[in-house]
Amino acid sequence: MKRTNYVGRTSEKQIGQEVVLKGWVASRRSFGGLIFIDLRDREGIVQLVFDEKKYPEAFKVANEVRNEYIIEVRGVVRKRAEVNPDMETGTIEVEVEEANQLATSMTPPFSVKDDTEANEEMRLKYRFIDLRRPKMMKYLKLRSKMTSIVHRYFDNHDFLDVETPDLTRSTPEGARDFLVPSRTYPGHFYALPQSPQLFKQLLMAAGVDRYYQMARCFRDEDLRGDRQPEFTQIDMEMSFASAEEIQETTEGLIKMMMKEIKGIDIKTPFPRMKWQYAMDKYGTDKPDTRFEMLIEDLTDLFKNSSFKLFANEANQERHFVRAICVPQGAEKYSRKDLEEKEEYIKRYHAKGLAWVKVGANGYTGTIADQISDQAEEINKRLGAHEGDLIIFVAGSFQVVCDSLGWIRRKIGHEMHMMNKDQWNYMWLVDWPMFEYDEGWGRWIAAHHPFTMLNPEDLHYLNDGEDPHKAHAQSYDIILNGQEIGGGSIRVHDPKIQEKIFKALGYSKEEANTRFGFLIKGLEYGMPPEGGLAFGFDRWVLMLAHANSIRDVVPFPKNSKGIEPMTAAPGTVSQGQLDELHIAVNKNTGHVNPKD
């Protein structure tokens, strides 16, 4: 029997026609001599009817099948007497004349429906069952559609899709590398790429001019709800393009994506926000601009205050007293709620959280008396009115930003300030070139070491100057408070690249060992160029309104890096280890219990 159409695409147009369908038994309802089966495939569900009197052979098959058995049926589409409005194909059914069982199934560990009660551990272990759920199938289709749009867009704009190697060389900085031992060279290792960064730059040196790739990237760091050890980037690079041209190209892709996926016309160009402003007003380098509730600085008001807690902070270098005003938050938030928030922000090393509620006769709350002198000015700066809640945090720049940034986002959620169908894309620009890493005790590249700084900031690389003041020609693309991509104009002058390596503390030898091939590329002529990489999984996650990146990755790792279905990583034979010249210290660490 040859299938005539997908189960889920059976339609009223086929009424009276014969169809052959193949799919999974989603549910079975027996009435003695009459059996209904909901048949499911990736496109949807249709109701089958088996009548013992009319087609006894087919009925016998229906009587024996159970949930998740796979069957093929031949029958006639007909209009239903009683319509089921909850079902997409609820106006029709198929009266089955012939049926065959193609596969049996053990009782599934959880039922295949969207509101499944199974927890994620179960779903990942039996992913092939989990993916049968319509919601998961929808995610797979969305991802496929988005991939195809990416290819179409870049192909239409003269970009070449070029593959770069997965077995490459370990580079310092950035994330920990996944290593692959070399069989032929004992003690040598390939590394899986954290991104195709250096290759795409060398493709520019090669004259490819416009490159893109759906590239798999690998980073051996701890996982999060929006982070997997292997993930997909939409990677692109353009020669002879300014930051604006690269951004324009990116906006074009986003515009096309939003039109085709969501049917929405997104306005371009996107707003640009400077890094410093984002940190000051939103407390983060990925602001959610769907709601206001901005952070305001009050440091100057407390320099001479008798309120020691604030005064002490206000008089320290690069320490601040800042606040947000929660409109009509006074009733919504109890002392207990705020204590919980205070507890939370201690993980950002905040010493505490202070708050007042704005009443008809001034402030009430923990520090109301201590700050009554400044009340008028505070209200003015924050635009506070009766019924509002003001939350203060004092401390170092990092602590104040992290704490108030988190509180702003958290309260935004709790008070339903963001609309999930609003899509605020924006560029975050004017990044600092370097950050001081307390752990390493040295300067590191904020973006990556091949980022071009603003030409007028070049002198900060000289000895005795403050690299912290240098700004980079890099840009992040932000969507609703999530970073979904980032890029930069690259260094194409070997002399400048050398200076940057030096500022980062690399000796010439070290730089040559690690990045020699890039330096060579520069020496043989690199065009001015730049590019951008999108976190594709995260973008899919957001457009899908999914809860976790694990929902839009077909076979994801759990939070401990284990893939529960295959139980990777696993052990290998002694023979394999010998070939790779590897001795394993068996007394160290844990064993994958699923292996």
Add this chain to the structure above:
RNA sequence: GGUCCAUUGGUCUAGUUGGUUUAGGACGCAUCCCUGUCACGGAUGAGAUCACGCGUUCGAGUCGCGUAUGGACCGCCA
């Protein structure tokens, strides 16, 4: 590396302050009845050494400690 939370039939869970609980329910499963259901319905039934170990106690699913697993977060993720 660190902090916090969770773990009870196949699945999801209830189980107060330790004591009538033979560990309750829902879904699923099995057998039977049923020709218009669509989360079908009805009847009957099977299925759990309460993650593991040690301890406290007259008595532990319940309290403590440890281990394991899962999840969230900090660090980390150029």
